[in-house]
Amino acid sequence: MSGGQDGLAIELRGVTRRMGGEYVLRGIDLEVAPGKLVVLRGSNGTGKTTLLRLLATRLRPAGGQALVFGHDLTREAAAARARLGLLTVMGGSFPLLTGRENLELATALTPRRPGLPARAEAGQAEPTEAWKARTPLATLGRVGLEHGADKLVRTYSSGMKKRLGLARLLLLDPDLWLLDEPYAALDDLGKRLMDECVTAAQARGRTVFMASHESDRDHLGPDAVIELKDGTLRMFGA
Amino acid sequence: MNDLIAALTVARKDFRQELRSRATTVATLFFSAITLVMMAFGLGRDPELMRSAAPGVLWVALAFAGVIAAAQSFQADLEEGAFEQLLLLPVSRAAVYLGKLAASWLYLFVLGALMLPIALGLYGADAPASTWWLLGLVLLLGTLGLALIATFYAGLTANLQAREALLPVLMFPVIVPIMLGAVRATEAALMGSADAPLALSWVQLLGGFDLVYLVVCASIFHFVVDD
Numbered sequence: 001m002s003g004g005q006d007g008l009a010i011e012l013r014g015v016t017r018r019m020g021g022e023y024v025l026r027g028i029d030l031e032v033a034p035g036k037l038v039v040l041r042g043s044n045g046t047g048k049t050t051l052l053r054l055l056a057t058r059l060r061p062a063g064g065q066a067l068v069f070g071h072d073l074t075r076e077a078a079a080a081r082a083r084l085g086l087l088t089v090m091g092g093s094f095p096l097l098t099g100r101e102n103l104e105l106a107t108a109l110t111p112r113r114p115g116l117p118a119r120a121e122a123g124q125a126e127p128t129e130a131w132k133a134r135t136p137l138a139t140l141g142r143v144g145l146e147h148g149a150d151k152l153v154r155t156y157s158s159g160m161k162k163r164l165g166l167a168r169l170l171l172l173d174p175d176l177w178l179l180d181e182p183y184a185a186l187d188d189l190g191k192r193l194m195d196e197c198v199t200a201a202q203a204r205g206r207t208v209f210m211a212s213h214e215s216d217r218d219h220l221g222p223d224a225v226i227e228l229k230d231g232t233l234r235m236f237g238a
Numbered sequence: 239m240n241d242l243i244a245a246l247t248v249a250r251k252d253f254r255q256e257l258r259s260r261a262t263t264v265a266t267l268f269f270s271a272i273t274l275v276m277m278a279f280g281l282g283r284d285p286e287l288m289r290s291a292a293p294g295v296l297w298v299a300l301a302f303a304g305v306i307a308a309a310q311s312f313q314a315d316l317e318e319g320a321f322e323q324l325l326l327l328p329v330s331r332a333a334v335y336l337g338k339l340a341a342s343w344l345y346l347f348v349l350g351a352l353m354l355p356i357a358l359g360l361y362g363a364d365a366p367a368s369t370w371w372l373l374g375l376v377l378l379l380g381t382l383g384l385a386l387i388a389t390f391y392a393g394l395t396a397n398l399q400a401r402e403a404l405l406p407v408l409m410f411p412v413i414v415p416i417m418l419g420a421v422r423a424t425e426a427a428l429m430g431s432a433d434a435p436l437a438l439s440w441v442q443l444l445g446g447f448d449l450v451y452l453v454v455c456a457s458i459f460h461f462v463v464d465d
Contacts, residue, residue: 057464092323096314108244
């Protein structure tokens with residue numbers, strides 16, 4: 001998984017974390033190079049979500065050092081957050097907003113990433129085609145939610161909420177995709193869509209770190225499969 | 239990201255949610271009105287006592303409404319991990335706090351503007367037209383103070399099981415200066431123009447506390463919402 005010391009997407013050195021008085025993570029060491037797809041396995045309650053939330057800056061390590069793209073997750077959390085996105089099990093959308101409004105909120109609060117298409121090129125009054133393809137509505141269409149764009153999220157099924165979370169990731173397209181059980185609640189079509197999006201993200205050079213029980217998704221060809229057990233990581237397969 | 243624009247975006251989201259659920263509107267409107275009526279019954283028939291109690295009862299009703307509004311604001315966000323997703327975006331915690339504060343403040347101010355004439359009518363108090371502007375100013379700064387503290391402590395207790403009980407316990411000791419300033423300034427404003435300088439001195443106190451609370455709460459809100 002290592003791609004050299006400089007420019008690692010994820011770098012963990014002896015990371016520990018306690019939850020409810022017990023150590024869930026007991027000295028995690030991990031290096032993930034940019035552009036890699038890593039699958040994290042582990043039984044329920046072994047700390048997969050804790051590790052993902054720690055990488056997403058929502059939990060602080062109790063000990064050790066955690067870096068995302070060279071940014072220390074304790075001291076430079078804001079800089080790290082600008083380069084990552086987390087898809088949670090429940091999707092993480094506001095139930096009293098519509099799908100479109102949820103995406104508009106996310107884009108309104110996120111500065112435009114360098115390299116993404118501008119609304120209009122210099123001298124052009126109309127939005128560019130590339131920009132149009134990245135609007136909230138177009139992105140909802142990509143995940144099969146165009147019909148639910150203007151419905152409140154509280155009327156969505158679990159699978160639709162997961163698709164909306166995926167749409168948010170597609171729209172913001174962070175450098176590091178953190179996926180917590182991305183296939184949970186999705187139907188077969190949704191699982192294939194998730195596969196396509198993960199593959200496409202990796203092709204764009206994004207790093208994908210996914211916690212998943214779905215062993216039948218191995219056709220994605222992960223660069224590494226690791227297992228979290230008793231608070232430590234071990235190589236499971238590649 | 240401009241923090242001001244981010245704060246306005248968060249405030250707009252809170253408004254939009256409230257317009258759709260009306261959960262806070264219904265709860266606080268009825269709660270405030272019932273408080274005013276129940277206290278009127280409790281105070282008896284002495285017109286002078288009723289008149290003098292009007293400012294205090296009004297601000298107590300608004301303080302409780304502030305607790306409900308702020309708690310509800312975070313509760314709606316916490317469903318399905320949406321607030322965590324908001325915090326994952328590259329937006330400053332101060333902007334999130336200011337956005338939620340703006341929504342709570344405007345909401346409390348409108349509620350106060352509705353409750354003020356009801357309280358005055360119910361308690362037989364009179365507001366001279368010459369001091370309406372002063373009452374408006376007191377309402378503006380008083381509700382800001384309540385919203386500042388309520389929003390901060392609602393964020394602090396949002397993830398706790400006993401949040402409904404803890405929020406008022408934590409909040410009320412801190413809002414004593416705000417309550418004191420708001421009640422005294424309202425009393426003075428109801429006395430007419432002659433007491434306007436006295437009311438203004440209380441308004442200055444209110445403004446001072448608002449400023450201190452604003453700076454402190456916005457500066458340390460990241461300790462409240464981050465691990």
